[in-house]
Amino acid sequence: MTRRRPIIAIDGPAGSGKSTTARAAAERLGYAHLDSGAVYRAVTLAALEAIGDDPVVWTPDRVIAEALAHAVSVGAQGGVFRVALGGRDAEPAIRSEAVTRHVSHVAAMSEVREFVTVLLRAAGRDGGVVMDGRDIGTVVFPDAEVKVYLVADAEERARRRLAERGRASTDRLVKAEAGALLSRDRRDSTRAVAPLMRADGAVEIDTTHLSFEEQVTRVVELARRATASRA
Numbered sequence: 450m451t452r453r454r455p456i457i458a459i460d461g462p463a464g465s466g467k468s469t470t471a472r473a474a475a476e477r478l479g480y481a482h483l484d485s486g487a488v489y490r491a492v493t494l495a496a497l498e499a500i501g502d503d504p505v506v507w508t509p510d511r512v513i514a515e516a517l518a519h520a521v522s523v524g525a526q527g528g529v530f531r532v533a534l535g536g537r538d539a540e541p542a543i544r545s546e547a548v549t550r551h552v553s554h555v556a557a558m559s560e561v562r563e564f565v566t567v568l569l570r571a572a573g574r575d576g577g578v579v580m581d582g583r584d585i586g587t588v589v590f591p592d593a594e595v596k597v598y599l600v601a602d603a604e605e606r607a608r609r610r611l612a613e614r615g616r617a618s619t620d621r622l623v624k625a626e627a628g629a630l631l632s633r634d635r636r637d638s639t640r641a642v643a644p645l646m647r648a649d650g651a652v653e654i655d656t657t658h659l660s661f662e663e664q665v666t667r668v669v670e671l672a673r674r675a676t677a678s679r680a
Contacts, residue, residue, distance in 0.1 A: 454480065454577035455675045457668065458586035461599035462634045462645060464606030466656045466664060470599065471581035473661070474668040475528070478579070483530035483572055485582030485589070486552075488523060488565050490543035491532045493552045495519035504551055509560035516564065523572040530572055553633075559642040562588075579668075583637055586648030594675045596651035597668055603627040603634075605657045 457480070459471045468484050475482035492515075496507055499515040519534045532539045542548075555561055562584075569589045573580055580589070586596035601609075607626035608618045616622060637645035647653060652671060656664045 453575060455594035455672060455679070456573055456576050456590050457579040457595045457597070457672050458590050458593035458648070458651075459579065459581040459597045459599060459668065460583055460586050460645070460648065460651070461581075461597075462583075462606070462637065463630055464610050465599040465601045466609070466661070467581040467599055469661070470656075470664050470668060471579045472529075473665045474672065475579040477665065477669050478672055479528070480577045480579050480672075481525050481528050481530055483523065483569070483578060483580045485565070485569055485580060485585060487532045487539070487543060488521070488568055489556045489561075490548050490552050491521045491534055491539045492516045492561060492565065493548050493555045494539065494543050494545075495521055495534060496555065497547055497551065502547060502551075504554050507551075507554070509558040512555060512558065512561055513564050516561075521568070523568050525572070530578075553636065557636075557640055557642065562643055579672075583645045584643040586651050587646060588643045591648065594679070595668075595671050596648045597671065598647040598651040598653045599664070600653060600655050601657045603631050606630050 457474065459467050461467050471484070472482045492512060495515045496512045499518065500507055500511060520536065522533050523530050524533065532543065566589050569580065573590065582589070586593055604623055604627045607623045607630060610626055611618050611622055634645070654664060654667055
């Protein structure tokens with residue numbers, strides 16, 4: 450009987466390098482990559498399109514109803530999981546400022562998290578997947594063969610975020626962005642539902658002083674060791 454390939458769960462705070470590291474590691478391993486945040490963004494986009502830009506009226510039941518009505522789904526295409534709405538690729542619409550502004554509110558709803566967790570588990574159940582988020586190793590796949598928790602100091606994460614937006618890393622901007630990230634960390638780590646935390650058995654990797662290649666290599670090595678131990 451063929452053994453299922455491992456599930457690699459990568460968690461960590463915003464700006465720690467989860468998605469880029471997960472994507473590159475998946476490519477090196479020949480696994481599929483799934484950014485769980487994209488699913489929450491797709492659910493948020495469905496709510497925006499149907500309910501409007503006023504989260505006061507966004508109840509969990511209605512948000513989930515619109516996600517179902519918009520047929521939010523996850524499917525593998527060419528080694529990468531794609532999130533779709535109504536059969537259309539949700540990228541790049543889910544990266545809009547409006548979605549970014551409201552996704553934390555949606556992701557804090559326990560019912561929505563349960564809904565998304567079902568989608569994520571279905572997508573990754575056959576293994577051979579690298580999935581990143583904030584509760585992959587703690588909630589979605591607590592039995593994942595490899596669990597990684599990426600961290601980095603707030604100012605380094607701020608510089609990375611600014612670079613992603615094409616902005617210069619001035620002292621003022623770095624401090625402001627670092628403050629925003631630390632506030633996000635506090636919200637994520639203290640929320641009642643699926644708080645951000647290091648999963649049992651997770652290997653912590655501090656990426657503050659690592660090159661991108663170094664952090665990817667560490668994840669790939671962990672995955673290969675897990676595969677070898679199951680042979």
